[in-house]
Each structure stands twice: as structure tokens, then as C-alpha cells.
Amino acid sequence: MKKIGIKIPPQKPVGELTVGHQQIVEITRSLVKDVKFLIMDEPTAPLTSGEVEQLYKIIRSLKQQGITIIYISHRLEELFDLTDRVTVMRDGRYITTLNVPETTTAELIRHMVGRELSDTFPRREKPLGEEVLRVEHLSGNGVEDINFTLHRGEILGFAGLLGCGRTETMEIIYGAARKSGGKIYRNGREVDIRNTTVALELGIGLIPEDRKKNGVFLNMCISWNTAVSCLRQKLLKYKLIVEEKKERALALDYVGKLQIKTPGIEQLVGNLSGGNQQKVVVAKVMATDADIMIFDEPTRGIDVGAKQEMYLLIRKMVDGGKSVIMISSEMTEVIGLSDRIVVLCEGRQMGILEQEAFEQERILTLASGLGTEKGDARVYG
DSSP, X not given: OTTTTOOOOTTSOGGGSOHHHHHHHHHHHHHHXXXXXXXXXXXXXXXXXXXXXXXXXXXXXXXXXXXXXXXXXXXXXXXXXXXXXXXXXETTEEEEEEEGGGOOHHXXXXXXXXXXXXXXXXXXXXXXXXXXXXXXEEEETTEEEEEEEEETTOEEEEEOSTTSSHHHHHHHHTTSSOOSEEEEEETTEEEOOOSHHHXXXXXXXXXOSOIIIIIOOTTSBHHHHHHGGGIIIIIEETTTEEOHHHHHHHHHHHHHHTTOOOSOTTSBGGGSOHHHHHHHHHHHHHTTTOSEEEEESTTTTOOHHHHHHHHHHHHHHHHTTOEEEEEOSOHXXXXXXXXXXXXXXXXEEEEEEEGGGOOHHHHHHHHTTSOOOOSSSBOOO
């Protein structure tokens, strides 16, 4: 743990750690062994920029010691930072192997997706609407004095280092954790979100950080997963019997809308790719007719083509009148998609940045607790 630079109590059960800290424990366990050949499969997926840089140092040190590393990643910047050669696979097939110093990001993407990608982060087409959510002095679940507003058609980004309180804040808003203080307003009316059922009734949906653990039922089919959150509202006959025709029609509708790649709606979600699993989570939430969508790490562990599809999906949502709160540890993602960015550090809010103030250095400075933002960024609380 000292080598990685993370302080985690060694007596704490791993199941009680965050996804990011669980990943760090897994990496540490591999490093304990006297290995000569190390395979790292998406090692930075749950990590923020600070933890990634610490891991980089360890990987470079292992390389200098003569250890051979196969490094699997969807994050292209990591491949250019760390690797000597890169092999591209697509749909289970070998495509090509390139020398990293002799290739470009555009060439690599072309081989990965089989086509050119343009406009990585789609632009806003419609102006923001009225306020749909307001949070004042929210405290509890490890956070304190959080303040922000969300407007119709807005993408509000949340940035910060691992453990800063972004997920914990959303758990309160979604009713998965109780607040100890503060107020939440929905369409100008104060609400008490006691549990997730109340949140869904208020039109608030959550696409969670760990889709496999909290987002979908991997051993159930697409149809079942799509229907499970809206049974009472849409699919029960006499409040007891599931209408199978409606369930099937609902699943087919979202498979089409979200372009989920599957042989059929009876396919087990566990058999789908990461990107298509994520789309099933989105379908499950959209089926509840939520108009506030909370995305917690929406592109974690999915490839560059699936990321582009997710960006287009989020933009289509807000252009259609929904509002999105997006937590992301990928700085380019949160800067590229957001209309405003809330920055947290150790459970406290450091500032809210407007688009003209988006700079990676500024965000990281705030996220590290080195100051609060004033002037061109609004500060609440």
C-alpha cells in the first residue's frame, strides 16, 4: 500500500471498500508475488487521475526490473504513455499490431472501431430550460454542505479524486442513503427522498458505478432486466400478473432505441459486452420514465466505440428534455460533455465551474483541496 501511496486500513473487509480501493487491493496482491510476467486487465478503470499516476510509476519501475507486462486498456492515453507496441482486437478477432511511437490516436481508433470517429463529444443543440432539481446544504453519508442546481436539458458533471464524495452525494439524492441535514427541491418543491422508490416516483434514476454488482442481474435476460424497475407502473395486470406481450414490447423498444447488440431479448445480460451491459442498465432506468438521469462512471470498462455511442446517447437524452448528472474520473470526458462541473474534495464542495472556466489543471487543483474557486465560477455554501 505504501508503494502505491494509498492508505487503506488492512483490517477492513474488502467488500466494504469502494470499487476503486478494491482495484488497488487487487493490484497490490499481484505485486506481492515475485512475478516475471504480469497481465494487467483494465487496471485503472476505477481509478482517478491521482491514483493512475501512482500506478504508472509502479508499472515503469516493474519494466525497469525486467518484468514483461501485457497491459489491456480501453484508455488510449495509457497505451501511448506506457506501452511499446499495441495489438488491436475487434469482435474477437486479431486486427493488427503497431509500434506505439510510429502510430497516432486517429489510426488506432480507426483500427479499433473499423471506421473514423468524428466529434468525440457531441455539441449541445438546444438551450437549457428551467430548474428541475436544487440541493441546499446537503450533508450525510460522508459529505457535508453540498449545494447545486440542475436545469432541464443540462449535463452537470461531478469531478474529484477517489473517495471525494461524488457517489455518496448521489446515493442521498437517489434515496439509497439518508441525509443528516440540508434540503432537496424537485421542480421547486421540497421533497423527502426516504428510499429509492420515492426517487423513482419523483423521476430520478441512477446508473450506478458498478454495473455488474448494482446495475443489472447478469444471470437474467435483457427482457427481464428492462422490465424489473417498472413492473408496477406498466406491466402488471390486476396488480399481480406480468403481461408478457407488454414486457417483450418494452424490451424490443429499448433494444432498438439504444442499439443494444444482442441475438435477442432473451439473451442473458452476462453474455453481453461491457458496453451493451451498460446500455441495458440505461434501458432499465429509462423504462421508469425518469427525467433526471444520474450516470456514475458511465463509460467505465467499455471500448472507444461504445464510449462514443454512450456520449451520443447522453446528448440525445438532454436534447430530448431530460437532465443528466454525470460522475466521471476521466477528465476529458467530464470536460467534454458537461455544461457545468461541481468539484468535490474529501466530502466537501470546492466550487462549481462554468464552461469558460474548464481547465484540467484548475479542476485538479480544486479536487486536491488546494483552494476554492471564485470569480468566473460560482461557489455555494
